[in-house]
Amino acid sequence: MKDMKLPMRFRVLTLMDEHEALSDQEVFDILKKEYGNEGQYRMSTIKLHLHSMQASGLLCASDMTLDEQGELIETFKITDFGRSRLSLLPKNWDPKIIG
Secondary structure: OOOOOOOHHHHHHHHHHHOOOEEHHHHHHHHHHHHOOOOOOOHHHHHHHHHHHHHOOOEEEEEEEEOOOOOEEEEEEEOHHHHHHHHHOOOOOOHHHOO
């Protein structure tokens, strides 16, 4: 179980718990090592996960800006409810041994 990958949404939740806040691009970049070879590893999927998690109360938006190309960059942070869901993680799961 230690070398098992979490479903991507749960991994996003753990990332949010490890950081004060992350943008969609930062999440995408961090997940590359673990999920980069999978078909689900696309920016559109990451954004869909983030918005779904926001709608369910696991995350909240903390900032919105435009990059140099005029693209929207959204930043999210974990909520208390999201942190409470981390107790559902397998007890021996460790992200440091993946990859």
